Amino acid sequence: MQFHHHGYVSGDPRVQPAAGYGLDRPAELPDEVDVLIVGSGPAGMIAAAQLAQFPGIRTHVVERRAGRLEMGQADGIQARSVETFQAFGFAERITAEAYRITEMAFWKPDPANPANIVRGAVPPDDAHGISEFPHLIVNQARVLDYFAEVAARAPARVTPDYGLEFVGLTVAEPDENTAHPVTVTLRHTTGPQKGASRTVRAGYVIGSDGAHSAVRQAIGRKPVGDRANHAWGVMDVLAVTDFPDVRTKCAIQSHDGGSILLIPREGGYLARWYVDLGEVPPGEGTRIRVTSLDEVIARANRIIHPYTLDVKDVPWHSVYEVGHRVTDGFDDVPDDLTGIRTPRVFLTGDACHTHSAKAGQGMNVSMQDGWNIAWKLAHVLTGRAPESLLATYSAERQVVAQDLIDFDREWSRLMATPPEDLPDPTYLEDFYVKTAEFPCGFMTQYQPSMIVSEPVHQHLATGFPVGKRFKSAPVERVAEGNPAHLGHHARADGRWRVYAFADAAAPGEPSALREWAQWLGTAPDSPLLRHTPAGTDPDSVLDVKVVYQQDHFGVEFPDVPEVFKPRVGPFELVDHEKVYATDPAQDIFELRGIDRGGVVVVVRPDQYVAAVLPLSATDELSAFFAGALLQPDTMPTDTPTITNMPTKENT
Template structure:
C-alpha cells in the first residue's frame, strides 16, 4: 500500500486526501448532481464507492431508510466478490470476520431407514483452485458498511443521503440540450420534512432500488419471467442441536418432508436455513407468505429427523416463492433508439434480475453490475471517454443476468426435487461440483466491443482469456524481494492496468520489451502521451507494470526502462512497485501460458482482460485505446 506520495502520513493511510467535490462537501442534497444513485443496496453502494474515486464528479446516493441497513437478507460472498473487496481495500478485514466455506455436505434419506437422513457425500467447495480467495458467508449489512467506509475515505468524501424515497423521473429530449437532463422527484421519508417532495436534476441516474424498482417503471422496463410455484421459509437461527454438520454448509434432502439448504453464518453460532415449504397452488395469491415462524421451525425438525433443532432465537426470517425474472435492457434506451442516443438512466441488481437465493448470486452479481457502470460513468463525466462507453453497460451485463437465471433454474429445481425423483442419486452434488466456476463468479466473459479486443493473439496468453476477469498469479517485486499476487494491486482507483510480460532478454539488453517501453514513453501515438492528462501523474490513467522471465536477483533495476519507474506526486518520487521477476516455484509464464517472446495484457478498471497483444503490436495497442478513450 502506497501512501506517502504527498509527504509523510502518520494517520490512517486508508483515508485519502479530500479533493474536488470532496472539499467542503455540502451535507444537504444539492439541486444539481452529475450522478444520482437510488438505493444503498449492493449494486448502488458499489457504484457510489467507485465514483467516490472520481472527485471531479458530483455523485449522491439516496436511501429511503433513515439509517444504515441493520441486517441484510443476502449473506453468500463468492470468490469473485472477495477479489472485488480486495480492489476496494477491505478483503482481509472482512475475511477475518466471515465464515469460510471449504466444503459442502449432502444429506439424503438413509437407505436402511428412509424416515431418517444420513450424510451421503461431501464436496470440496473449490476443487480446481479457481481463486486464491475463499467463499465467505457474512451479513450483507457488513458488506455495505465496508463500502460506505471506503466512500467516506475516498477523495470525494461520499456519504449516503438517508431519508429520501424515489417517486418519479423525467428525461429531457435530446434536442433540448439540457445540462442536467434527468429531473427526479424524491420524497422525504423522515424528519420534519417527511412527506414533502424534493426535486433533483441529474446528468445520469442509477436505479438500484430493488425488485420493485420505481426507477425501472419510470423508464418503461418490465420484468419478464416465470414463477416456480414453490415456497421456502428462510430463517437466521441461534439453536441447540444434535445435527453433526451444523457448522458445515449442507444440502439436506429428506424422504417425504422436503429439503433444507443449510448455511453456517459468521460468528461461530448463527446459521441460516432455507426450509422447503413445498409446492404452491397457482391460485394461492400469496397466502403461503403467511406461514409462521413456528411452522417453519416444525418443518425444519421434520426434515432433520432423527436430529432435533431447539431454536433459541431468530434474528430474521421470511417466506418467499421462487421466481426468475429479467428485463430486456438495463438502461432507458429502447430498441428503436439504439444508436441514436446514449443512455441517461440505468438499472442495476434486483431492479433488473431476480431469482432464488439458493446459489448465493443476488448480492454478488449485483455488485458486479455496480462495478461495471461505476467506472464507466466516472470516465465519461471526467472527460476521459466518449458517451458511447455507457452503452456497453447494458450490452455486457444483461447477458450475464440471463446466464445467472438459467443456472439458478437448474440449481433451485434440483434443490426442490426428492432424491428418488432424480435421474441419478448423485445428481445434486455432481451439479454442484461440475458448475463450481459459475457461482464463484468466474464464467463471465464479455464479447468483443470498444472495451474488449478480438482474440487474435489469445495464444500468447492462454491463461488470461480476453473478456474474462484477470486471474491473479504470483510474482516477486524486484525492489523489495516481496512475493505478491499481481492482481491484488489492481485497486478500484479507476485506472487501466497494462502488464508487459518481457521477452527472454535480461534487463538493459536490447529486446522487444526495451523497444516497446521506448515507444510507450516517447512515441506521439503512445497511449501514455495521448490519453494521460497533462496536469496529473503519468500513471493517473495507466498503471504499467513489467514482469521479467528471470528471478528477481537477476533483474538489474538500474537498467530497467524508465517508463516502469515513473516519478509521481509533488516531489517526483520514484515508484518501485511496477517491476517484477518470476517466482521460481510458480513461474507466472508457465502458470498463465505466456509466450516467451513477450506479450502485453491489458486489463480494464473493473479487472476484466481487455486485450492481449505481442510487444511488437504498438499500432494495435494505440488504436485499441483510441476506441474507448479521448485524447487529453
C-alpha cells in the same frame, strides 16, 4: 498499500486526502448533481465507492431508510466478490469477521431407513483452485458498511442522504440542459420535512432500488420471466441441535419432507436455514407467504430426522416463492434507439434481475453491476471516454443476468427434486462440483466491443481469456524481493492496467520488451502519451507494469526501462512497485500459459481482460485505446475534470 507520495501521512492511510467536490461537500443534497444513485444496497454502494474516487464528479446517494441497513437478507460472498473487496481495500478485514466455506456436505435419505438422513459426499468448495480468495458468509449490512467507509474516505467524500425516497423522473430531450437532463422527484420519509417533495437535476441516475424498483417503472422497463411455483421458508436462527454438520454448508434432501440448504453464518453461532415448503398450487401464493415460523421450524425438524433443531431465537425470517426474472433492458434507451441516443438512467442489482437466494448470487452479481456502470460513468464524466461507452453497460450485464437466471433455475429445480427422481444418487453433488466456476463468479465473459478486443492473439496467454476477469498469480516484486500477487496491487481507482510480460532476454540487454517500452514512452501514437492529461501523474490513466521471466535476483532495478518507473506526486518520487519478477516456485508464465516471446495484457478498471497482444503489436494496442478512450484535447468542455493531485492532506 502506497502512500506518502504527496507528503508524510501520520494518520490512517486508508483515509485519502479530500479533493474537488470533497473539499466543501454540502451537508444536504443539492439541487444539481452529476450522478444520483437511488438506493444504498450492494449495487448502489459499490457504485458510490467507485465514483467517490473522482473528486470532480458530484455523486450523491439517496436512500428511503432513515439510516444504515441493520440486517440484510443476503449473506453469501463468492470469491469473485472477495477479489473485488481487495480492489476496494477491505478484503482482509471482512474475511477476518466472516464465516469461511471450505466444503459442502450433501445429506440424503438412508437407503436402509429412508425416514432418516445420512451424510453422503463432502466435496471441497473450490477443488480446482479457481481463486486464491475464499468463499465467505457475512451479513449484507457489513458489506454495505465497508463500501460506505470507502466512499466516505475517498477524495469526493460521498455519504448517503438518508430519508429520501424516489418518486419519479423525466429525461429532457438532448438539446435541453444536456449536462443535467434528468429531473428527479424525491419525497422526504423522515424528519421535520416528512412527506414533502423536492426535485433534483442529475446528469445520470443509477437505479439500485430493489426488486420493486420505482426507477425501473419510471423508465418503462419491465421484468420478464416467471415463478417456479415452489415456496421456501428462510430463517436465521440461534439454536441447539444434534445435527453434526450445523457448522458446515449443507444440502439436505429427505425422502418425503422436502429439502434444506443450511448456511452457517459469521460469529460461530448463527445459521441460515432455507426450508423447502413444497409446490405452490395455482392461486395459493398469498396463503403460502403467511406460513408461520413455527411451521417452518417443524418442517425443518421433519427433514433432518433423526436429528432435532431446538430454536432459541430468530433474528429474521421470511417466506418466498422462487421467481426468475430479467428486466427487458438495463437502461432507458428503447431498443430501436440503441447506439443512437445516450442512456441517462441505468438499472442495477435486483432492479433488473431477481431469482432465488439459494445459489448465493444476488448480492454478488449486483455488485458487479454497480462497479461496471460506475467506472464507465466516471470515464465519460471526466472526459476519458466517449458517451458511447455507456451503451456497453446494458449490453454486457443483461447477458450476465440471463446466465444467472438460467443457472439458478436449474439449481433451484434440483434442490426441490426428491432424490429418487434425480438421474442418479450423486447427481446434485456432481452438478455442484461441475459448475463450481459459475457460482464462484468467474464464468462471466464479455463479448468483443469498444472495450473488449477480438481474441485474435489469445494463444499467447491462454490463462488470461479475453473478456474474463484477470486471474492473479504469484510474482516477486523486484524492489525488495517480496512475494506478491500480481492482481492484488490493482485498486478500484478507475485506471486501466497494462501488464507487459517480458521476453527471455535479461534486463539491460536488447529485447522485444525494451523496444516496446521505448515506443510506449516516446512514440507519438503511444496510448500512454496520447491519453494522459497534462498536469497529472504519468500513470493516472494507464497503470503500466512489467513482469520479467527471471527471478528478482536476475533483475537489477537500474536496468529496467524508465516507462516502468514513473515519477509521481508533487515531489516526482519514483514508484518502485511496478516491476515484478517470476516466482521460481510458481512461474506465472507457466501458470497462465504466457508465451515466452513476450505478451501485453490489457485489463479494464473492473478487472476484466480487455486485450492480449504480442509486444510487436504496437499499432493494435494504440488502436484499441483510441477506440476506448478520448485524447485529453478532445475532452468535452461541459463535463467535470479531475486530477489525482489532491489539494488537502489527511492528518
